[in-house]
Amino acid sequence: MHKLSLKQLSDSLKARQFSSRELTQHFLDRIGRHDPALNAYVTVTAERALRQADAADARLAAGGTGVLTGIPLAQKDIFCTLGVKTSCGSRMLDRFVAPYDATIVEKLDGAGMVMLGKANMDEFAMGSSNETSWYGPVKNPWDLERVPGGSSGGSVAAVAAGLAPVATATDTGGSIRQPAALTNLTGIKPTYGRVSRYGMIAFASSLDQAGVVAHSAEDAALVLQAMAGFDPRDSTSVERPVDDYTAALGAPLRGLRIGLPKEYFAEGLDAGVRGCIEAAVKVFESLGATVKEVSLPNAPLSVPTYYVVAPAEASSNLARFDGVRYGHRTEGAKTLQELYERSRGEGFGAEVQRRIMVGTYVLSHGYYDAYYLKAQKVRRLIYDDFRRAFAEVDLVLGPTAQNVAFKLGDKTDDPVAMYLNDIYTIAANLAGIPAMSLPCGFHQDLPVGMQLMGNFFDEARMLNAAHQYQQATDFHKRWPKGFA
Amino acid sequence: MSLSPEQIKQVAHLARLSLPPEKVEPYARQLSNILELVGQLSNAATDDVAPMAHPLDMVQRLRPDAVTEEDRRDAFQAIAPAVENGLYLVPKVIE
Numbered sequence: 001m002h003k004l005s006l007k008q009l010s011d012s013l014k015a016r017q018f019s020s021r022e023l024t025q026h027f028l029d030r031i032g033r034h035d036p037a038l039n040a041y042v043t044v045t046a047e048r049a050l051r052q053a054d055a056a057d058a059r060l061a062a063g064g065t066g067v068l069t070g071i072p073l074a075q076k077d078i079f080c081t082l083g084v085k086t087s088c089g090s091r092m093l094d095r096f097v098a099p100y101d102a103t104i105v106e107k108l109d110g111a112g113m114v115m116l117g118k119a120n121m122d123e124f125a126m127g128s129s130n131e132t133s134w135y136g137p138v139k140n141p142w143d144l145e146r147v148p149g150g151s152s153g154g155s156v157a158a159v160a161a162g163l164a165p166v167a168t169a170t171d172t173g174g175s176i177r178q179p180a181a182l183t184n185l186t187g188i189k190p191t192y193g194r195v196s197r198y199g200m201i202a203f204a205s206s207l208d209q210a211g212v213v214a215h216s217a218e219d220a221a222l223v224l225q226a227m228a229g230f231d232p233r234d235s236t237s238v239e240r241p242v243d244d245y246t247a248a249l250g251a252p253l254r255g256l257r258i259g260l261p262k263e264y265f266a267e268g269l270d271a272g273v274r275g276c277i278e279a280a281v282k283v284f285e286s287l288g289a290t291v292k293e294v295s296l297p298n299a300p301l302s303v304p305t306y307y308v309v310a311p312a313e314a315s316s317n318l319a320r321f322d323g324v325r326y327g328h329r330t331e332g333a334k335t336l337q338e339l340y341e342r343s344r345g346e347g348f349g350a351e352v353q354r355r356i357m358v359g360t361y362v363l364s365h366g367y368y369d370a371y372y373l374k375a376q377k378v379r380r381l382i383y384d385d386f387r388r389a390f391a392e393v394d395l396v397l398g399p400t401a402q403n404v405a406f407k408l409g410d411k412t413d414d415p416v417a418m419y420l421n422d423i424y425t426i427a428a429n430l431a432g433i434p435a436m437s438l439p440c441g442f443h444q445d446l447p448v449g450m451q452l453m454g455n456f457f458d459e460a461r462m463l464n465a466a467h468q469y470q471q472a473t474d475f476h477k478r479w480p481k482g483f484a
Numbered sequence: 485m486s487l488s489p490e491q492i493k494q495v496a497h498l499a500r501l502s503l504p505p506e507k508v509e510p511y512a513r514q515l516s517n518i519l520e521l522v523g524q525l526s527n528a529a530t531d532d533v534a535p536m537a538h539p540l541d542m543v544q545r546l547r548p549d550a551v552t553e554e555d556r557r558d559a560f561q562a563i564a565p566a567v568e569n570g571l572y573l574v575p576k577v578i579e
Contacts, residue, residue, distance in 0.1 A: 096563065099559045099563060192539045192540060193539075193542075235544065236540065236542070239545075298528070301525060303521065304522045304523070304524045307518060308522055323565065324572050325564055326560075327565075335575050335577075336575055337500075338502075340500040341497075341500050341502035348501070350507075353511075354511065354514060358515060360495050360498050362522075364498065371522065371525075374526070374528075376536050376537060377528075377533040377534070377535050378528050380533050380534060381530070383536060383539070414517075415518060416517045416521050419518075431539060433539075
């Protein structure tokens with residue numbers, strides 16, 4: 001059952017070949033068997049899941065339900081879930097039981113989906129390897145000595161190993177796409193503002209966006225359809241109708257214009273990864289797409305720009321954790337100052353502390369112009385690069401990451417080396433455009449992902465291209481040994 | 485741009501983070517490396533470029549001036565580390 005597509009699961013549930021309770025129990029059993037090796041879940045909500053499954057079965061028996069009714073999923077532990085611990089991978093929120101649901105939790109519950117549990121993640125989504133979690137690192141199902149990528153490492157490990165058919169995730173600088181690439185999944189970060197951020201614990205508010213990791217573009221389209229849309233509770237949510245993502249999947253690609261940014265194929269890209277991307281380009285050409293080189297001349301400045309903007313926003317957002325209203329509180333502080341400092345010193349891990357300090361520094365008096373204002377100007381240059389590119393092409397294609405998954409511990413002592421993992425993914429967040437990663441081959445027996453970037457609100461076209469590619473290839477159907 | 489241990493202590497104070505003494509030196513080294521990475525920005529030509537704070541060209545949405553949220557004080561205080569009689573408890577701030 002865990003290898004069926006969401007469409008197949010939906011058809012089987014409607015035909016009563018198995019019940020949602022049976023399906024849910026199957027995934028709960030797999031979690032029990034395999035998760036000790038992977039550490040993909042922070043919390044497994046078995047009772048809640050079976051209750052939701054029974055409710056879904058009742059709806060299925062009554063007929064007239066939506067396509068997602070009765071299908072299980074994992075929720076990244078960054079989304080608030082009423083009555084369920086919501087840790088954000090941090091000691092700070094280790095005992096935080098959310099008093100409300102995130103909008104996307106409400107929407108997916110409303111669509112009849114069954115939450116299996118909360119997926120592990122880098123602390124406050126700050127990381128590219130899922131090694132900064134208070135709950136320990138997540139392992140890559142393709143090689144347990146390697147990282148699954150981050151920050152949505154638990155979401156991808158759960159889906160890649162068949163411990164959930166699909167999962168939610170979030171992406172501030174690549175946290176959906178890079179882990180999807182490293183675990184052979186399809187992951188989509190929609191346009192900024194397309195999916196509500198209400199109830200999604202904030203990291204960098206002008207960059208954060210929620211999305212999906214799945215086994216295919218079709219699966220991702222089905223779940224994104226249910227998540228997307230205007231939400232008055234999120235002040236940056238966009239009032240604009242949502243396209244029909246699944247209806248667009250079948251369109252032929254004849255005439256699709258694809259741009260290859262030359263900066264994405266420069267020094268640093270592993271030759272094995274490059275080979276996979278070049279082969280994927282040939283597949284798109286055989287499907288009728290035209291390909292040309294484009295330039296994103298300021299893309300190399302994405303990482304330095306991001307490491308001003310994101311920490312600046314993070315230092316402001318994380319100021320709310322004060323040991324007073326919720327979250328970790330130190331014992332025995334004598335003064336208010338001491339209460340703040342020790343609660344935050346104990347509650348936050350090293351990577352979060354580094355980013356809070358970088359953010360505090362770049363926003364401080366005398367440095368604001370040189371760092372923050374400068375970064376905001378370069379952000380516009382990066383955005384303008386994409387505007388020019390999308391005047392010439394429909395989609396931009398390149399690698400998602402420079403290399404395949406690296407070994408646990410390889411980069412934990414060198415923050416800058418870790419940051420460079422997101423060299424190809426950050427630009428889309430800075431510009432606000434949608435982007436996705438999908439499987440396009442293997443190098444050294446490890447998955448390689450390619451990235452598609454689209455113009456604002458062009459998710460349907462991106463998913464269409466990815467789906468057509470997946471009709472012509474079978475990389476996305478391969479399964480890690482040991483999790484069959 | 486490199487940060488001295490003294491500067492790290494000052495930044496940590498501004499950010500309300502207590503740092504054990506043995507962490508100051510590693511943080512100084514790591515933050516200096518991060519600022520060196522960020523220093524690449526100074527080479528970019530940005531004269532006459534308007535700063536971009538946000539990816540979407542949007543204005544703050546307004547709504548009718550009506551009460552829409554219910555009172556959930558009890559639910560929110562139930563998750564606080566220390567409350568008494570509906571008040572959040574902190575160490576004494578006035579002698």
